[in-house]
Amino acid sequence: MNRFEPNLRIPGPTSLPDAVREAGARQMVNHRGPEFAVLQNSIVARLKTNFRTENDVLIVTAAGTGGLESAIVSFLSPGDKVLGITIGAFGDRFAKIATTYGADVTKLAFDWGTAADPDKVREALKAGGPWKAVLMTQNETSTAVTNPIQALAAAVREVAPDALILVDAISGLGAVPFETDAWGLDVVVSGSQKAWMVAPGLVFVSVSPRAWEAAAVAKMPKFYFDLVAHRTSAESGQTPWTPAVAVMFQLDVALNLIEQEGQAEVWKRHAAVGAAVRAGLTALGFKLLADPKFASDTVTGAYLPDGLEWKAFNGTLRKLGLVVAGGQGALKGKIFRIGHMGHVTIPAILNAIAVLEVALIELGRPVTPGAAVAAAQVAALKSLGLAK
DSSP states (O other): OOOSOOEEOSSSSOOOOHHHHHHTTSOOOOTTSHHHHHHHHHHHHHHHHHHTOSSEEEEEESOHHHHHHHHHHHHOOTTOEEEEEESSHHHHHHHHHHHHTTOEEEEEEOOTTSOOOHHHHHHHHHHSOOOSEEEEESEETTTTEEOOHHHHHHHHHHHOTTSEEEEEOTTTBTTBOOOTTTTTOSEEEEETTTTTOOOSSEEEEEEOHHHHHHHTTOOSOOSTTOHHHHHHHHTTTOOSSOOOHHHHHHHHHHHHHHHHHOHHHHHHHHHHHHHHHHHHHHHTTOOBSSOGGGBOSSEEEEEOOTTOOHHHHHHHHHHTTEEOEEOOGGGTTTEEEEEOOSSOOHHHHHHHHHHHHHHHHHTTOOOOTTHHHHHHHHHHHHHTTSOO
16 A cells, blocks of 8 residues: 555545645534624635636535536426537436436537537537527536637537536636636536635536526426525525535635646646647647647546556556546546646646656556656646747
């Protein structure tokens, strides 16, 4: 067993800054008292800044999937026609939640590794309807692709202007450029355990006035995930059910760290580490999964070459202190994924690439020591404008 803290490079939960971990050890406060109300109101104001929205932002104690479920049940009714745009496992999940609650879902699926095509979205919208909602994923961690949300939202507004746009932004918001209001998004869901550098347990949901109008007539069954109840409680700085208080303490500190760095700098850092991972993996001979035009800056997927078995590869990496993720669904055993969001730095990524080099050498693969690390470093410097 490795006696050192591993380099956790999965697409969530992500590693935490020391100050955030320490915040989670604070003594509890009364979640119905004034201290918690001050805390929640402060957090919500700062989340709105990061969401780039003037809409309501609600905090729900749940995993990311709970946030998606809250978006479905709070604004839709059984029988509503819904277009589910999917580019991977989590797009499929969003559509499945809507189907489970009785929505009439039409799935528009794209090949894994590619982004959704706005023109094909227009075609699908014109072929059906009237549409109550369109579901889309900002960043698909199963395929390491970031969708062109602005273009997709524009296509929806052009063809189906009355449709609600519901976005799974769990693994991207906070790490890459995102504009809730400017892109006309009605409901946006994000999760604490990703770019926000916080433990799992909270989801954040922004809700537009149009979505609240829909909530007034929504008929899907709901109780815990009723966002109207959350909005009512938020008016007094509370939540309808017991919140994850320790995770709220962590989020308060994490948002301070994000503010100290600056939103634009956070985006630049993620772009640099994303470029570094892609360059390092390519130098090692791996074929990347994602279409380069839409490659994610929070997670990278790569195919395992012939003769490299996932179990042996993963075991060697873990022995060396690097924890990565395998493939999902049809890609299980065929790819591996490296997460690089939240509390991630260029040195941490260079370390990960170095470990990959050593692991491949141990497994008898033809690798030139240091070459992939050098390629990754140059790519990061170029992304930051520090090298040509």
